[in-house]
Amino acid sequence: MKKSTIAAALAASIASAAIGIHLASAAVPAACRTIKLGNIGWTDNEVQDAVFTTLAEGLGYMVKTNLYSEEVMYAGMKDKKIDVFLDDWTPSMNKISGPYEKTKAIDVIGPDLTGAKYTLVVPDYLYKQGLTRFADIHKFAKQLDNTIYGIEPGNDGNEHILAMIKANKFGLGKFHLVQSSEAGMLSEVARKYPKKQAVLFLGWEPEPMNVQFHIRYLSGGHAYFGPHKGQATIYINTMAGYATRCANTGKLLKQFKLSVKDENAMMYKVQVDHAKASAVAAAWLKAHPSWISTTLDGVTTIDGKPGTQAVMAALKAG
Structure with a gap:
């Protein structure tokens, strides 16, 4: 084998190893691969959760969603039993969420919807x-x-x-x-x-x-x-420090934004047409690929691969 060929093969091997190390380092920590969502039973919260869950599952996450009263849910975030809540209506919910924010028991991200x-x-x-x-x-x-x-x-x-x-x-x-x-x-x-x-x-x-x-x-x-x-303005809440510890999910949350018009349309299908929120969310996402690209900019799968392509492929397969 010529020296130039050997050198090229060695360089390729080093590059491949470097890529492998980079992807391994970019992979999501095991503790962050399950996302626990809080839901308070509102249709808008159900739609938000469905869109977010479809994205997250397309990235390889497991999402667990449970129904709570507002007080129980915020206590759950404080006790680190709930990771994320997507539907903090401000200022109406300030009386409930405010004390948790003041004591830094939760973090506020967003807003994810304005004009409410x-x-x-x-x-x-x-x-x-x-x-x-x-x-x-x-x-x-x-x-x-x-x-x-x-x-x-x-x-x-x-x-x-x-x-x-x-x-x-x-x-x-x-x-x-x-x-x-x-x-x-x-x-x-x-x-x-x-x-x-x-x-x-x-x-x-x-x-x-x-x-x-x-x-x-x-x-x-x-x-x-x-x-x-x-x-009203709607914010995302998380348990304290969550977006830092689970940085990939944190980036997704910071970029996750819906409009009143889009939520109205999806909620109508769920509430009036009695369609499943998961099916409504998937149909909406398929019709809005540019929104997916913007929302997943810099977000990866749990294995560190490009997120947009993974979610697009999952939607197509579904």
Whole structure:
């Protein structure tokens, strides 16, 4: 064998070894290969989790998702039993998440969605009758049967309503809150809406209710739900130090962003068309390859290989 050929073979061998060492060093640590997601039962959280899970599984991760109340979930992140929560609505959830942020028991990443809303809403036909502000609610007490419809017990929105009732804020002292679930609340709205009956309930966007019903967001509740009719920003929360320890997942989380329009569309398919969130997420991802490339820029598989190609291949195979 000529010296030049030997030298070339040696160089190739060294380069191959170097690449192997680089990939090994870039591989995700074993402790980070399972991602524990917290879910609070909202459809938007379900859609977010489905999109994130599809990406993560395409990268080779195992994702475990469990349903919790908000309080239990934040305690779980503090105790390092839950890794990630994708749906921290700010400022509405500040009362619950704030103490954990202040003591650095959790980290805040994001935002992953801007332009959201969360406050009390009424159908447009009731808004046109004059119920446009929180201060107007008590004037419609008889029509509303002194009732406000909320979602699951322990939810921050419910807690704000209960605080208003307890303090007789806006003259709501004689009102009562019906606590059930997102689906339960909206079924009551769906029953009353065609008959143009008065109903006052928690509303937010993204959420298919904004497409199903002509609803209006009330003003004047900024002390509880924030300014601009409950304008909200949604952040990602993790257990303390998670994005540093699990840097590859941390990079994905920092680049993970959805829009109100896209979430509304996916949530509609889940909530109204009764499609599985995983199937909806996969279909949306297949239709948005550029979003995948942007979100996975610099993110690898668990074995240190390019992430975008792996996820694209997994979607195609699926």
